[in-house]
Amino acid sequence: MQPDFYAAPPTYERYLKKLQSLKKTYPFLQLSSAGQSLCGRQLYAVSLGAPNPCTLFAGGFHAQEWLTVQLLLRFTEDLAEAWQQGKTLAGVRIGADLNQRGLTVLPMVNPDGISIALEGAASAGRYADTAARIQAENPALWQANARGVDLNHNFDAGFTQLRAMEQEQGIDQPSPRQYGGLFAHSEPESRAIVSFLRSCRVETLYTFHSQGEEIFWEYGERTPARSRYLAQMLSKASGYRLVENAGLFSHGGCKDYFIERFQRPGFTIEIGKGTNPLPVEDLDGIYAKLQEMLVLAAVI
Ligand SMILES: [Zn+2]
Numbered sequence: 001m002q003p004d005f006y007a008a009p010p011t012y013e014r015y016l017k018k019l020q021s022l023k024k025t026y027p028f029l030q031l032s033s034a035g036q037s038l039c040g041r042q043l044y045a046v047s048l049g050a051p052n053p054c055t056l057f058a059g060g061f062h063a064q065e066w067l068t069v070q071l072l073l074r075f076t077e078d079l080a081e082a083w084q085q086g087k088t089l090a091g092v093r094i095g096a097d098l099n100q101r102g103l104t105v106l107p108m109v110n111p112d113g114i115s116i117a118l119e120g121a122a123s124a125g126r127y128a129d130t131a132a133r134i135q136a137e138n139p140a141l142w143q144a145n146a147r148g149v150d151l152n153h154n155f156d157a158g159f160t161q162l163r164a165m166e167q168e169q170g171i172d173q174p175s176p177r178q179y180g181g182l183f184a185h186s187e188p189e190s191r192a193i194v195s196f197l198r199s200c201r202v203e204t205l206y207t208f209h210s211q212g213e214e215i216f217w218e219y220g221e222r223t224p225a226r227s228r229y230l231a232q233m234l235s236k237a238s239g240y241r242l243v244e245n246a247g248l249f250s251h252g253g254c255k256d257y258f259i260e261r262f263q264r265p266g267f268t269i270e271i272g273k274g275t276n277p278l279p280v281e282d283l284d285g286i287y288a289k290l291q292e293m294l295v296l297a298a299v300i
Contacts, residue, residue: 035192049102063113148174156184158251
C-alpha cells in the first residue's frame with residue numbers, strides 16, 4: 001500500500017500517480033505537458049478554468065525544495081474540490097471567476113533534480129555519471145538540474161551580472177547549486193517555462209521555493225506599480241514578510257525574467273522555516289498558513 005502522497009517525499013513516480021488520481025477524481029482538470037526535462041521527464045501543467053489568460057503557480061525549481069510540489073498539489077486538490085462542489089475555500093467562493101482567468105500549476109519544474117535529491121545520482125539516466133561527479137556532498141541537498149545548472153539562475157534577467165557574481169564566489173562550473181549555466185535559457189526546463197510564458201497570457205506569476213517565510217516581489221524598474229499592493233495583500237494574508245532581492249538572489253530567477261520581459265506582477269514565495277529539505281511533517285502547518293494567500297492569488 002502506497003503511503004498518502006502528502007506523507008512521503010514526491011518521487012517522480014509517486015507524483016505521476018498523484019496527477020493521474022487527481023485527473024480521475026476531477027475530470028475537469030486539464031493535464032498537459034509544458035515540455036521535457038534533460039532526462040525526458042514531463043513538465044506537467046495542471047489547469048483549472050480558462051487556460052488563457054491565466055495565473056501561473058510554479059514550484060519544484062530547486063531539487064531539495066520538493067515540499068513546494070506537495071504544497072501546490074495539495075492546494076490544487078482543495079481548489080478542485082471546492083470548484084466541483086460549489087464550496088468556499090478560505091471564505092472565498094470558487095466559481096465563475098476562474099472561467100474568466102484560470103489557474104495553471106506547474107508543480108515540478110525540475111523533475112530530474114528532485115529525482116537526484118530523493119533517489120540519488122543514478123536516477124539521472126544518461127546524466128547519471130555527470131551528476132555523480134558533480135555531487136560532492138549529500139544528494140539530499142541537490143538543487144540544480146541533472147547536469148548541474150541551477151534553473152533559477154538560468155533565466156534571462158541580469159544574467160551577465162549574475163554570472164560575474166557567481167564567478168566571484170568561485171562558482172564557475174556545473175555544481176549542485178547556484179551555477180547558472182553558460183548562457184541564459186541554456187536548459188530545456190527553463191526554455192519550457194519561457195515558451196509557456198510566451199504562449200499564453202500569464203497575468204501574474206507565483207514561483208515557490210523554500211524556505212524563510214518571505215515574499216520577493218520586485219525586479220528593477222520594470223516592476224509594475226500594482227506589485228507592491230499585491231505583495232502587501234499576500235503578506236497580510238500569510239504573515240510572510242516582504243523582502244527585496246540581494247546577493248546571489250538578485251538576478252536570473254524565473255520571476256525576475258517574467259517581470260522584466262512582461263512588466264506584470266511576479267512573486268517568489270519562500271515557504272516554511274527551517275533547514276532545507278523541509279520535512280513532510282512541515283506541510284500541514286505551512287499549508288494552513290498559506291491557504292488564504294493561495295486562494296487570493298488564484299482569484300484576484
Ligand atoms: Zn529555491
